[in-house]
Every structure is written in structure tokens, then in C-alpha cells.
Amino acid sequence: MGYNLKMRVWRGDASGGELGDYNVAVEEGEVVLDAIHRLQATQAGDLAVRWNCKAGKCGSCSAEINGRPRLMCMTRLSDFDESETITVTPMRAFPVIRDLVTDVSYNYEKAKQLPAARLTPRDPDGKRRMKQEDVERGQEFRKCIECFLCQNTCHVVRDHEDNKQAFAGPRFFLRYAELDMHPLDTHDRRALAQEAAGIGMCNITKCCTEVCPEGIKITDNAIIPMKERVVDRKYDPVVWLGEKIFKRSDRGTRSEEHGPA
Amino acid sequence: MTGNRTDAGVDTGIERHEYDVVVIGAGGAGLRAAIAAHDAGARVAIVCKSLLGKAHTVMAEGGIAAAMGNLYADDNWRVHFRDTMRGGKMLNNWRMAQLHAQEAPERVLELEEWGALFDRTADGLISQRDFGGHRYARLAHVGDRTGLEMIRTLQQRAVDLDIDVFMEFTVTELFRDPSTGSGGTGGRISGAFGYWRETGRFVVFESPTVVLATGGIGKSYQVTSNSWEYTGDGHALAMRAGASLINMEFVQFHPTGMVWPPSVKGLLVTESVRGDGGVLKNAEGERFMFDYIPEFFKKETADTIEEAEGWYTDKKNHRRPPELLPRDEVARAINSEIKAGRGSPHGGVYLDIASRRSPDFIRRRLPSMYHQFKELADVDITQEPMEVGPTCHYVMGGVEVDADTEQSIVEGLYAAGEVAGGMHGSNRLGGNSLSDLLVFGRRAGHNAAYHSMRTKQRPTVSAEQVKAASAAALHPFEVEGGENPYTIQTDLQDVMQRLVGIIRTEAELRDSLAEIERLKERAKRLSVEGHRQYNPGWHLALDLANMLVVSECIAKAALERQESRGGHTRDDYPTPDDGWGALNLVLTLPSDSDSVDLKHQPLPVMPDDLKTLFEES
Structure with missing residues (x-):
């Protein structure tokens, strides 16, 4: 059931940054936050991201997914085509601290x-x-x-x-x-x-x-x-x-x- | 609120702050403690790992247990006290259980005062719902998002009082001043050391009191309802500062966590589903809980479906359905059904409310559950059963504190909420956590404030202490080509899940301790990439040390206790034992060692007038 997800994730800080390209192994039933976590655990240990409950209850993992403001933990990968590249960027209205973390x-x-x-x-x-x-x-x-x-x-x-x-x-x-x-x-x-x-x-x-x-x-x-x-x-x-x-x-x-x- | 100063004016390496009370943790207990300390006139700082309002308390769903008697006039603190002690299999600190039952109602009304909007009874009072182990409908609630209501109310109160908050800040060490105080070798608490997650900048707090309100340890397990923050920080900080832990062998596996899809495995499914009429079934469609009624609860549990069904509407003349036994009993039963091959396709059992209540009722009473299953599992819980299985949810064990003041054996160090031990004995009843946070959070805050104000000569933090704490925090950056912290965390979770889980044996516990020793060795050679600014790899590397020491405590105490009681089940000692039932296991970390010590300590003895409460039925 698993496949390789193509992701683009914004990396950078207040002085600027760019989208990084990644390939992440994902499984059935996963959400965008799972993919981000796997990326963090295996390829980018210092990737900054906020999260807590992973259940849509705490409101920490807000970001823009393909340009749409969403919670990463409530955005299922099955909403996208397997061949599609998923782009994750920080919330735009707030100053970036680092990567996906903004100053709220x-x-x-x-x-x-x-x-x-x-x-x-x-x-x-x-x-x-x-x-x-x-x-x-x-x-x-x-x-x-x-x-x-x-x-x-x-x-x-x-x-x-x-x-x-x-x-x-x-x-x-x-x-x-x-x-x-x-x-x-x-x-x-x-x-x-x-x-x-x-x-x-x-x-x-x-x-x-x-x-x-x-x-x-x-x-x-x-x-x-x-x-x-x-x-x-x-x-x-x-x-x-x-x-x-x-x-x-x-x-x-x-x-x-x-x-x- | 205090922000992270990164302006050019701040150029010394370390930021310093002085307070009367520093509260670590901003969940229910921490916020309530800070409010109480502020009300008592102290200068207070709240320090929390996440943004304010995101703490694990938001995950609490069911409600706040408090004998307000709004639905059943017969309910009172004595009944609540009795339920709590029996739920904890009598291993609770009786005085904490008493204070908790007595003070919970007023703590709930206080939340209402500060703006909480609880669900109402027909008379307009705060409504109360049924939960496992509680004789009467007792949980004040807001649908199934009570924790969110509680944390938002306390957060808004703390903001209203203008209490300083250090958000996204991790404490790595507590300081003691050896030149002060009695009781022990290290002297009184003098402050704390930590870093801003955002910049990695170090901060020293100088404060004669610290209140630990850091929550639990669930992140040491693979399948857990807990978030990344639950790394046992307060437990470990307390031990390193010379305090003791009790009851660490008792870990609560909540009976109903989601089992599918894999991404949400362990995510909590509230006990309210059962309180509101849901039942557990195996793959053969059988309501199996009737086969698992233990002797201890036989008198108060229905043994036929007819009687159980009658209870929902007439509690006087019917005994409780076995689905509402305390959590330890239900979790073990589910575990047995799955092991016997009667599980659901994804390795759980069925939790069915769809066939028993109307879709309207379910959506109104359980909106978060409806949403959670719809969004994350494509399951409509008004139409089909949920698949559920046990998930690591709560640690009964924690810092040993004085029941009335919440002070640990270290002068100036307090603990409240999940990080404190004693209140829940060997098993916590659902709903007793939120009330615990409020009752003991307030007590800890008050007492810390008074203690601080009585302190004539403030203890101090020495330059050497700061230097050592800072070197320890930076250590992971100095190792090149060492181990990835994420890998060690995963390995630890695997060890705890496999060898120190719901059902334990001597051989497996011995293996777990050997594995933990190996992990401790590997953790000495951790290395992290990148720099100090918002670096989750570094943060995990520091948290990992806490997870390891706490895991060692759990495994060591679990190996020692040769009986089964509450959240500790030994396959090789399957029944409770009166001798063990009179003992707490106390864990400490000697200053010259990195290995924990364990000793036996008699349980505080309940006074006779309270004992009579247990003779009645």
C-alpha cells in the first residue's frame, strides 16, 4: 500500500529560504504530518515544525498545503493523487521563525x-x-x-x-x-x-x-x-x-x- | 506574557529572571497553580514547552469528576472518595483522595466563574455524565471536549491576571543551593535552567520555589494517546534534584484507543462512548465484558444484559454494566479477547454505539469522536462500530508529595497533576484527572507562594551550576557521527511496548532493564545536526535522557512488585496480595550514580472513620 510521496517543503528562516524537494515513504491512511515526521526522523532531523495532539484538537500544526491553510494532522494523503507533489509552506500571514514554524x-x-x-x-x-x-x-x-x-x-x-x-x-x-x-x-x-x-x-x-x-x-x-x-x-x-x-x-x-x- | 528577546540589546549568553514561583508546565495543573500563586501575591512565571493553550489537557474528552450532586442528590464527597480508592485498588494516598473528593466541586464552579460553558441539566445546573468506576453520574462536561474548555478557561484567566508566560521553553535542570535549608544534602530549591526552543538561548530562573506540572511519560511507549511533550520531564527533573517517585509501576492503558489507520493508532476514544451507552463486542458479536467481572467488583456490576440495560435509566434498582468497570479491568479484558483470536480485522475489538443510540444523540454528545472517526478513519460512528484497543494513556506514578501541600521531599519543590504520585493509587478513574489538576494545582500554587514569601534569605544559583547545566545541554552538538536521537527514541518505545506493557513477566522485565541499559549507553553518544534555533533533533536529544530514566523507574518497580494490581499486571503473579497492597515502591536517583534506587515504604494508614466507608457495601 505504501508509496514514495514527492514533497516540497519550505526550509529557511526570517532571512529567507526556499522549497526543498524530498521523497518520503508513506503508508496507507497517513496524513501530511506523518510524512513530515518521517522526513524529520530520517532525512532532516532539524526540520522545524509545531505539533502536539495529532488529532485536530490542539491546533498546533497549521500550515499551507498546496497553498491552502490547513492542519497537517487532519489532511489525509488519500485526498491527493499518489503522483501529485505535495507542497507544504508556513502560514503566510505571520513572520517565519524557521521552516514551518511561524511567530504567532x-x-x-x-x-x-x-x-x-x-x-x-x-x-x-x-x-x-x-x-x-x-x-x-x-x-x-x-x-x-x-x-x-x-x-x-x-x-x-x-x-x-x-x-x-x-x-x-x-x-x-x-x-x-x-x-x-x-x-x-x-x-x-x-x-x-x-x-x-x-x-x-x-x-x-x-x-x-x-x-x-x-x-x-x-x-x-x-x-x-x-x-x-x-x-x-x-x-x-x-x-x-x-x-x-x-x-x-x-x-x-x-x-x-x-x-x- | 514574555516573549523571546532576540534584539541586539541582549548580548550576554544567558538571560536571567527572578520570580517567587516558577511553574513548569501549562496544562490544567500548571495554569491552576500559577493562578493560585498569583492570587496569593507571588510573582509567578509559567514555563511551557508548547504554545500556551496546546498542552495535553486539551486532549481530555470526558469530563471533570466532582460530586456536585446536580443529578443525584445522594452523591457526595464520601461516595466519590470511596469510588476513587476502590478504583485505585486501595493503594491511593487516602488523604489526597479525600481532599480531591472534597474540593473538586468548588474547583468546577470556579471554572464556570471564569467563563467555562458546561453542558446543563434540565434545571440549568452543570450537567454530569456517567463514567467507569463512578457510582453516580458525576462528570461535569462540555460534549466530549471538556479538556479544551478547561484549558481555554484557565488560559484566559491567566492572561486576564497578566501572569508571565514563557512559551516554547524547555527546562533542563533544577538548581538547589547547598548552603541553605535542612532536609537532605542538596539544600533548598534555588531555580531552574532551560532554553528557548525558538532560539536555543539559555535562561536561568532564580526562584525559591518550583512547581512541576509537566504531565506524563506516554511517549516512551509505541502506542500511546500522548503527544511529543510527554517525555517525563518533571519526573526526571525531580529525581535529578533529589526528590523521590512512587507508584511508577502503574501505567494506565486506556481500553479504547483507535487501532486503524496506523497513523492514528493509539489516539484516544473517550470513555464517554461507553458512559453514554456504547458497548464492547468481539468479532463474534458477543458482549464479552460479562465474562470479565472480577471478584472485587462483583457486588456492584450487572451480570446479565437485562440488568445492565436497565441501569442507564434506573440506577437505583440496577447494577452497572461491566463495560463501565475501571479502565484497568476493561483494558485487560480487551487484551485477552484479542489474544484469544476474537479481535477485529485491525487487531482491536468493536465499540458499538451506532446500534444503540440515535445519530442525533451521538452527534450531540460525542461530536469530537464523530469528527475524529469521520475525518481520520472514514468511519461514521452513527452507522457502524468503531475498532478500538488499549493505548498507553496515563502514569499513576509520580513525584512523592505531601498530601496537603504538594511539596516533595526537596524543600521548595512542588508537584501537581499527572507528574505527582499517590492520588490515584494503582489505577485512575476516568474524570479524576481533570479534577486532580484543579484541586492539587491550586494547592501547590498556594503553598509554593506562601513558602516563597516565608523565605527570608533567598537561595542563590552559582556560576558553576549554570556553567555545568549549559555544558550538559550543549553536549549533543559536540559529538560527531554519533547516534540519531529519533532512532533511539523508536527503539526505547519498542522495548517499553514489548516488555513493559499491559501484561508483564519477570523474564521480560529483566530483558527490558538490560535493553534500557544498552540504550543509556547509546544515548551518551547522541549527535544532532544543525544549530540551536528551533531544532527538534536537539530538543529530542535532551528529552531522551528523561524518557530513559523514567522508563528505568517503570521497569524496575514493575519487576519488584510481585502481584497484579490496577495498572500493573504480572502474568507470573496474577492476583493482588495484601502484603504488597500495603507498600509503595519509592525510587530515587543517587547523585553519584546514573542508575535508580528502589526501596519499600509502608502506605499511609487511613483513619478509622474513613475506613468505615468501605464496610458498608
Whole structure:
């Protein structure tokens, strides 16, 4: 069942690099990461690659396979013709450290800018109650394994390095939406989503949804509803008036600015 | 969060940092420890081999065991304590099992406080699911991705608290200051030494306390559910620093790992499949677990299919199905069926939920399993059975710690989670790991912080110690034309799998020790290609030393213990023995030797009021 796979793998570092040609013996049922591991164990001991669970659960082995952002551990060799050359390159939106490993610290920086959950007090018996249907929306977003493929493929990040400052990216819009839809959370992050995270810059091309290995409907279920809520709070005169009258200060600061919606 | 500084301003060879508590490992235990130490007012660093949020905890599927009583009001810490002790065949440290059962519920509620979204009961409380060895439905869960929920929640909490994180960083040595402290010859913990994986640059941490939370050892086996990180680093660091390990002979082989395709062999199939109604069948279609009910669990296990079926809906009047016996029992049963020639085509047995639950139910309760089999094996688990077999999953053994403080015998050195020993005895119940991480992670973090703040004169790291640690780390670059670390790792995995696996014999264990000696010799002549920047070959060369010493511990203890108990089965001593049941085997590494020492030590004795819990049924 085994055959010799022709592979091209990007080798290099921040100063530059090139595609290396390799022949790797592979077996039935294997995935791209298996081929990379065999290459590492037999021909290129110092080939740099991130991986952990090898089961699509940790989101470490993100790369571009024949130009498509994918997890190496979930890309089966049987998806390709045996005669086809498989090309593996690092994620393009992040600076290369070495070979297939990129500097994803952008994502960790963005994570720090996001206020965490702050829940209402517990019930008198020390527990909290939420309905299953109310937690399910947030649960979909919490399936995110932080592979950052959505960040990598989002053209706002990918094609415009300078946008990184003002744009948190799809992974963090998920997080905003998750917290916003949390049944017991007390914060209002809409202003922040608009201003610091730049959700307005997203023009819903759904590229992020297409590459999500968890099948999360990032655009439809998180970004669009979040955009609507941001717009609601900015333009809805009833909400505006309500906040003026009832001084819902616990719901965060209101935005006076109009972003590029 | 701390990044790797590569700017021109950093030109001395070695970076130095000072903290009150350094936590090694960023899985459930490490993160919980860091949060606790931070809350107690300490300056904390988290050091982890991977990116933050990728630790092995994400692989945990089933849930967090905690007697919250949300579904069964009769559940309480005493029942959980009893289940845990019986699951560990009474070899557990009773005090750890007690603290664990008492504190787990609050630790789960804390996660909810920090944003975790657990599945709910009809009343809106945290839902709890059935698992092997637990009398009541007790596991708080999120579908079958509970570990991901837990690690993300703790990660987000640690980020919220602005705790420093050193990501993709490996610790290679712990330091002690011989001029300080009592208890032993080496003095108190004074810090740690390691390297940034990205650049290979060395770092010295000066800290009066270190919390080990490095997880397990599974990568020493061929078929394992564990990732590359599981090389027994914390176990080995502790030993080299003068601490002791206990219970290393007890390795958990999870009954259900994937067996096909080869690329995913060993990958975990959650016990929730059985908790939610799945059953095991052999090639003849027979539910074979009824043939493997041990005497120890006869009273609480259903012996007919009718009774077992009744249990799913009426637990009061039915005993548990034998598919939900503790993991050691189920793994041995599967092993026997396969050996008897009643296995499936790819050398496993069948795990069937397709014929027993609706596709909707399966997809809702077991989404990751559905996805995993669909994507990696072309199997639709709502339509056909899975093929499964045992896989190395967890080590019960670990650093010997004080039950209340998690401090090892070395002052300033703490351990929590899988790297610590005692809590689970000879076999861990499913769901008790995630709760263990939370309960003892928090305790270790708190106690380390207090210890650090009580330390008036901070221990120091000497220049000679740093020089020696740095020379040791660079050694593989100095050998030319030596052995490939990947080859030695493969050979070690083969030895452990073949000779120190589920079923053990004296002859094979002796062979394994001789093989390990040979591998240790070969490992002295390792060489690596390339340079220090993100070089997996070099990283493996350093991890390999840890895998070797831990493997030696397992084999040595397994040879010594002449009985079968929990995760240690001897073909030549097939039954448990009361004498051995009162003993822990303690392993140490004498400073003048590269060979481990073993001694017998009596088990701590449970107080009488707790003993009565075991007389009731």
C-alpha cells in the first residue's frame, strides 16, 4: 500500500529560504504530518515544525498545503493523487521563525486586549443556572482550537501588515461574540469590538469560515451578529435614549465614534 | 506574557529572571497553580514547552469528576472518595483522595466563574455524565471536549491576571543551593535552567520555589494517546534534584484507543462512548465484558444484559454494566479477547454505539469522536462500530508529595497533576484527572507562594551550576557521527511496548532493564545536526535522557512488585496480595550514580472513620 510521496517543503528562516524537494515513504491512511515526521526522523532531523495532539484538537500544526491553510494532522494523503507533489509552506500571514514554524505572537497580544468574563453573582445555593439552549451559542465558538488558520487566511491581516495594529481578526471576533452571548456576563464589549478590535474592517468574505477545521460558522454566527449588535448600539435611538435615562454604566462605555462599518 | 528577546540589546549568553514561583508546565495543573500563586501575591512565571493553550489537557474528552450532586442528590464527597480508592485498588494516598473528593466541586464552579460553558441539566445546573468506576453520574462536561474548555478557561484567566508566560521553553535542570535549608544534602530549591526552543538561548530562573506540572511519560511507549511533550520531564527533573517517585509501576492503558489507520493508532476514544451507552463486542458479536467481572467488583456490576440495560435509566434498582468497570479491568479484558483470536480485522475489538443510540444523540454528545472517526478513519460512528484497543494513556506514578501541600521531599519543590504520585493509587478513574489538576494545582500554587514569601534569605544559583547545566545541554552538538536521537527514541518505545506493557513477566522485565541499559549507553553518544534555533533533533536529544530514566523507574518497580494490581499486571503473579497492597515502591536517583534506587515504604494508614466507608457495601 505504501508509496514514495514527492514533497516540497519550505526550509529557511526570517532571512529567507526556499522549497526543498524530498521523497518520503508513506503508508496507507497517513496524513501530511506523518510524512513530515518521517522526513524529520530520517532525512532532516532539524526540520522545524509545531505539533502536539495529532488529532485536530490542539491546533498546533497549521500550515499551507498546496497553498491552502490547513492542519497537517487532519489532511489525509488519500485526498491527493499518489503522483501529485505535495507542497507544504508556513502560514503566510505571520513572520517565519524557521521552516514551518511561524511567530504567532500577534494572536497572543490580541488575546490580552480582551476583557474576560465577569459574571453576575452566584445563586443563594452557591451555584449558577443557565439554560442549555442559551449556552449552546457560546459553546459553538468555544470549540475554537486556536489554530489561527482563520487569522492567517483573513485578507485584512494577510494582505495588509499595517492592519494588524487595529484589527483583532476572526478568532477574536468569535471571542467577543461568545462573551457577548454569555447568559450571565455583565460586560458590554460592543464599543471595544468596534474600536480596539476593528470588527468594522471585516467585509464578510467568509474566508475564515471556509478554513475553520472545527466547522465553526465564524462569519454567520459570530461576526455578522456582532456587527449588527455594534451597529444597533450606535444607531438605535431607543437604545441610546435608554442608556442615557437608565445610566446602564455597568454595560460599558458607549462609543461616540463611527468606525468604517 | 514574555516573549523571546532576540534584539541586539541582549548580548550576554544567558538571560536571567527572578520570580517567587516558577511553574513548569501549562496544562490544567500548571495554569491552576500559577493562578493560585498569583492570587496569593507571588510573582509567578509559567514555563511551557508548547504554545500556551496546546498542552495535553486539551486532549481530555470526558469530563471533570466532582460530586456536585446536580443529578443525584445522594452523591457526595464520601461516595466519590470511596469510588476513587476502590478504583485505585486501595493503594491511593487516602488523604489526597479525600481532599480531591472534597474540593473538586468548588474547583468546577470556579471554572464556570471564569467563563467555562458546561453542558446543563434540565434545571440549568452543570450537567454530569456517567463514567467507569463512578457510582453516580458525576462528570461535569462540555460534549466530549471538556479538556479544551478547561484549558481555554484557565488560559484566559491567566492572561486576564497578566501572569508571565514563557512559551516554547524547555527546562533542563533544577538548581538547589547547598548552603541553605535542612532536609537532605542538596539544600533548598534555588531555580531552574532551560532554553528557548525558538532560539536555543539559555535562561536561568532564580526562584525559591518550583512547581512541576509537566504531565506524563506516554511517549516512551509505541502506542500511546500522548503527544511529543510527554517525555517525563518533571519526573526526571525531580529525581535529578533529589526528590523521590512512587507508584511508577502503574501505567494506565486506556481500553479504547483507535487501532486503524496506523497513523492514528493509539489516539484516544473517550470513555464517554461507553458512559453514554456504547458497548464492547468481539468479532463474534458477543458482549464479552460479562465474562470479565472480577471478584472485587462483583457486588456492584450487572451480570446479565437485562440488568445492565436497565441501569442507564434506573440506577437505583440496577447494577452497572461491566463495560463501565475501571479502565484497568476493561483494558485487560480487551487484551485477552484479542489474544484469544476474537479481535477485529485491525487487531482491536468493536465499540458499538451506532446500534444503540440515535445519530442525533451521538452527534450531540460525542461530536469530537464523530469528527475524529469521520475525518481520520472514514468511519461514521452513527452507522457502524468503531475498532478500538488499549493505548498507553496515563502514569499513576509520580513525584512523592505531601498530601496537603504538594511539596516533595526537596524543600521548595512542588508537584501537581499527572507528574505527582499517590492520588490515584494503582489505577485512575476516568474524570479524576481533570479534577486532580484543579484541586492539587491550586494547592501547590498556594503553598509554593506562601513558602516563597516565608523565605527570608533567598537561595542563590552559582556560576558553576549554570556553567555545568549549559555544558550538559550543549553536549549533543559536540559529538560527531554519533547516534540519531529519533532512532533511539523508536527503539526505547519498542522495548517499553514489548516488555513493559499491559501484561508483564519477570523474564521480560529483566530483558527490558538490560535493553534500557544498552540504550543509556547509546544515548551518551547522541549527535544532532544543525544549530540551536528551533531544532527538534536537539530538543529530542535532551528529552531522551528523561524518557530513559523514567522508563528505568517503570521497569524496575514493575519487576519488584510481585502481584497484579490496577495498572500493573504480572502474568507470573496474577492476583493482588495484601502484603504488597500495603507498600509503595519509592525510587530515587543517587547523585553519584546514573542508575535508580528502589526501596519499600509502608502506605499511609487511613483513619478509622474513613475506613468505615468501605464496610458498608
